[in-house]
Amino acid sequence: MPYAVTPVEDCSEDVDTFRERARLWLKSELPLRKAERESLDDEARWRHARALQARLFEGGFAGICYPTEYGGQGLSHDHQRAFNEEARPYELPTLLNLPSLAICLPTILELGTEEQRRRHIPAALRGDEVIVEFLSESHSGSDLAGALTRAEPHDEGWVISGAKIWTSSAFAGDYAMCLARTDWDVPKHKGLTMFLVPVAHPGVTVRPIRQVNGNSEFCEEFLDDVVVGPEAVLGEVNGGWAVANHRFYYSRTALGGGNPYVSGSHAESVAQSRGISVGGADDLRALAARSGQQPGRLPEAVVEATVMETVRECLADRITGGVAAGVLPIEAASMMRLFHAQTDWACVDAALPVAGSYLATGRSTDDADSGAFGEAYLFRQATSLGGGSTEMARNVISERVLSMPREATADLGIPFKEVRRGRS
Amino acid sequence: MIELLAAPDQHALCDATSQFLGRTASSAQVREHAERGGGIDEQWWSVGAELGWVSLLVPESLGGGAVSEAGLLDLALIAEQLGRHAAPGALAPISAAVSALADPTAVGAQRELLDAVVAGQKLLTWAVHEPDEAWDPTRPRTRIERRGSCYVMNGIKDRVEAGDQADHLLVGALLDGELVQFVVPADAPGVSVEPVWALDLTRRFATARFDGVELSEDQRVRSDRPAAQLIETQQQVLHVLQAAETAGAVGFVFEMTHTWTADRFAFGRPLGSYQAIKHRMADMVTLVHAIQAIVRDAALAVSHGDARASQLARIASLFTATRSLEIMQDCVQIHGGIGVTWEHDLHLYLRRAVTNRAHYGTPEELRSSLSVLLDQ
Numbered sequence: 001m002p003y004a005v006t007p008v009e010d011c012s013e014d015v016d017t018f019r020e021r022a023r024l025w026l027k028s029e030l031p032l033r034k035a036e037r038e039s040l041d042d043e044a045r046w047r048h049a050r051a052l053q054a055r056l057f058e059g060g061f062a063g064i065c066y067p068t069e070y071g072g073q074g075l076s077h078d079h080q081r082a083f084n085e086e087a088r089p090y091e092l093p094t095l096l097n098l099p100s101l102a103i104c105l106p107t108i109l110e111l112g113t114e115e116q117r118r119r120h121i122p123a124a125l126r127g128d129e130v131i132v133e134f135l136s137e138s139h140s141g142s143d144l145a146g147a148l149t150r151a152e153p154h155d156e157g158w159v160i161s162g163a164k165i166w167t168s169s170a171f172a173g174d175y176a177m178c179l180a181r182t183d184w185d186v187p188k189h190k191g192l193t194m195f196l197v198p199v200a201h202p203g204v205t206v207r208p209i210r211q212v213n214g215n216s217e218f219c220e221e222f223l224d225d226v227v228v229g230p231e232a233v234l235g236e237v238n239g240g241w242a243v244a245n246h247r248f249y250y251s252r253t254a255l256g257g258g259n260p261y262v263s264g265s266h267a268e269s270v271a272q273s274r275g276i277s278v279g280g281a282d283d284l285r286a287l288a289a290r291s292g293q294q295p296g297r298l299p300e301a302v303v304e305a306t307v308m309e310t311v312r313e314c315l316a317d318r319i320t321g322g323v324a325a326g327v328l329p330i331e332a333a334s335m336m337r338l339f340h341a342q343t344d345w346a347c348v349d350a351a352l353p354v355a356g357s358y359l360a361t362g363r364s365t366d367d368a369d370s371g372a373f374g375e376a377y378l379f380r381q382a383t384s385l386g387g388g389s390t391e392m393a394r395n396v397i398s399e400r401v402l403s404m405p406r407e408a409t410a411d412l413g414i415p416f417k418e419v420r421r422g423r424s
Numbered sequence: 425m426i427e428l429l430a431a432p433d434q435h436a437l438c439d440a441t442s443q444f445l446g447r448t449a450s451s452a453q454v455r456e457h458a459e460r461g462g463g464i465d466e467q468w469w470s471v472g473a474e475l476g477w478v479s480l481l482v483p484e485s486l487g488g489g490a491v492s493e494a495g496l497l498d499l500a501l502i503a504e505q506l507g508r509h510a511a512p513g514a515l516a517p518i519s520a521a522v523s524a525l526a527d528p529t530a531v532g533a534q535r536e537l538l539d540a541v542v543a544g545q546k547l548l549t550w551a552v553h554e555p556d557e558a559w560d561p562t563r564p565r566t567r568i569e570r571r572g573s574c575y576v577m578n579g580i581k582d583r584v585e586a587g588d589q590a591d592h593l594l595v596g597a598l599l600d601g602e603l604v605q606f607v608v609p610a611d612a613p614g615v616s617v618e619p620v621w622a623l624d625l626t627r628r629f630a631t632a633r634f635d636g637v638e639l640s641e642d643q644r645v646r647s648d649r650p651a652a653q654l655i656e657t658q659q660q661v662l663h664v665l666q667a668a669e670t671a672g673a674v675g676f677v678f679e680m681t682h683t684w685t686a687d688r689f690a691f692g693r694p695l696g697s698y699q700a701i702k703h704r705m706a707d708m709v710t711l712v713h714a715i716q717a718i719v720r721d722a723a724l725a726v727s728h729g730d731a732r733a734s735q736l737a738r739i740a741s742l743f744t745a746t747r748s749l750e751i752m753q754d755c756v757q758i759h760g761g762i763g764v765t766w767e768h769d770l771h772l773y774l775r776r777a778v779t780n781r782a783h784y785g786t787p788e789e790l791r792s793s794l795s796v797l798l799d800q
Contacts, residue, residue: 285798310736314718315713323430328428335710395699399702404696405693
């Protein structure tokens with residue numbers, strides 16, 4: 001079960017008082033969101049985000065749903081929602097949400113040792129540390145448990161070797177949650193261990209991957225004899241799949257909405273993690289306003305996108321509430337993941353009729369946005385691929401939520417070393 | 425269920441209706457009722473009234489009362505149950521009309537009628553559509569004029585649900601350009617009501633004509649709110665309850681299909697073991713939850729008078745109407761040939777969902793209304 005966030009009735013400060021305090025603080029301490037797209041390079045963007053996070057921490061608004069003993073505010077999801085509403089006009093370090101603050105950190109909170117919690121949570125909430133994830137591998141996209149990266153016992157703890165891919169912002173990370181195989185003689189899910197690996201380790205090489213939209217938010221990494229101590233193990237040795245399952249929940253809710261650790265705009269956080277600068281219905285409304293078609297009336301495609309975003313929020317509340325109350329299985333979060341992708345598609349697709357023929361050129365040299373929607377369209381399927389494909393989500397939903405028969409697999413119940421990995 | 429985390433009182437409310445419908449609205453009973461012409465059976469409706477169907481939107485001071493702090497959500501849970509049975513009734517337009525009368529300032533004839541309606545003794549419906557007019561209840565063509573101390577109404581309302589059975593019709597009209605509402609007795613001189621054909625087997629619709637109908641001051645709906653605002657709330661009630669009913673219908677059809685995919689075998693394996701079927705079921709269950717989620721949140725917003733209520737109610741109606749039909753047709757497809765037979769119950773639900781899509785604002789009309797609302 002996910003770590004229980006403080007219920008609103010147990011909080012030391014009521015939501016309205018908190019909201020008022022947040023409103024005043026935001027007004028005096030945070031910069032307003034910029035109207036134009038920024039053209040900062042990666043390093044500057046991350047430095048800026050960390051600085052903003054540090055300001056939130058000093059102001060007492062970092063980690064609103066994290067326990068106070070780890071540097072958080074110990075408040076409820078309703079407090080975080082109020083903060084997100086008030087923070088809409090301001091620039092927030094949403095770059096840090098996925099995966100660091102909303103996926104990795106809650107997994108550490110839930111399954112880490114006391115030492116790991118104290119080491120990583122306050123540092124990340126202060127903006128001093130960013131955690132990324134080394135999960136996928138090139139030979140197996142959705143079949144995460146088929147990882148071939150190996151971790152062997154070593155005098156100092158473990159030595160890890162292998163290659164990872166599709167890591168969001170690995171270049172900006174201080175630590176990575178890395179899934180590696182520690183036992184080849186047992187079935188695939190039973191021989192995995194999750195490690196917390198320092199990204200700056202001399203054995204780790206990070207290489208950015210250029211995406212179709214020209215950005216390089218994703219990376220691949222090579223781990224060559226990376227030696228880590230026993231304290232690097234997150235969860236149990238050979239219990240890595242359980243850790244992965246917990247992070248799936250946070251990832252599905254971070255993508256689908258309803259993750260209490262996402263601070264600021266959900267849509268912006270997701271877009272940031274993909275290296276895209278436009279996407280949500282708000283952006284579409286702005287585009288429609290600039291395009292000047294039918295003043296006072298939104299184009300139908302934008303209405304449809306707004307409908308999807310509205311329903312997505314309601315669905316996220318329903319499912320996170322249902323999982324927390326134990327009336328829905330934790331895998332129900334895959335429904336949010338699926339609906340999120342469909343919502344994103346509706347938004348990306350809506351830009352085509354709204355931007356019209358300017359989609360391909362922009363309206364003028366200083367209009368980057370129409371073109372940004374064009375680039376977002378090229379990258380459309382990323383939303384149904386990243387974080388596990390929607391096809392995988394449909395398997396999970398049908399098998400775990402609807403209890404339909406499982407897909408036939410040829411790799412269950414046999415030692416992983418005997419699993420076929422190619423034609424030969 | 426629309427409310428995933430229903431309170432014990434809400435469960436009790438639902439269970440009572442669900443048991444009553446289980447006894448009186450099985451598919452065989454619904455089909456028999458349809459054979460006899462459908463419509464609302466007075467005795468059946470009065471039991472429903474005892475179960476809270478008409479009183480949940482009425483304040484306690486006027487003899488009603490909800491079980492939670494959101495009366496419309498409570499009532500939506502009942503609408504959902506009615507949808508699960510494709511049961512007869514006209515809960516949405518009756519409730520919308522009740523919400524108009526249930527004003528704290530209600531006195532005299534309005535108060536008496538409200539009491540009778542809440543007790544299930546009288547049937548009141550909202551005659552809201554007009555022939556060939558797009559959906560906008562705040563711009564009726566029906567006219568009303570002052571004549572001495574009385575009023576005279578002229579106009580036509582069509583697609584009036586339960587119109588041929590209602591004792592009273594709530595009618596919106598323009599009085600010297602001002603929007604007003606009157607309660608018109610169905611037996612008043614000058615009122616003629618003619619039943620029309622209906623796709624839904626158990627719901628009845630009618631055209632109501634008002635030819636020089638004389639009305640008195642105490643038949644004018646009194647409210648401390650302007651008529652346009654009151655009618656906006658009535659619309660929200662309609663949208664939410666109709667969507668809740670469709671949510672019940674589509675939820676039931678989905679469950680029926682889920683069972684079918686386990687029971688039906690093809691090529692020696694259950695239908696549900698094929699990934700082509702599993703993936704569609706995954707899409708459908710996600711949409712069913714999405715429908716339930718938006719209907720529930722819209723019901724809450726309308727109950728609390730939130731600023732977003734008008735948007736959410738329309739979004740709930742539009743989303744539910746369009747997505748439910750996608751789901752239902754896919755369920756028919758998964759059932760195979762049996763799904764398009766009279767014998768199978770699927771069409772009872774499909775008729776209900778198509779009818780709900782058509783009335784009280786089509787998705788196209790609501791999308792057009794949202795394109796203005798969302799741009800503000």
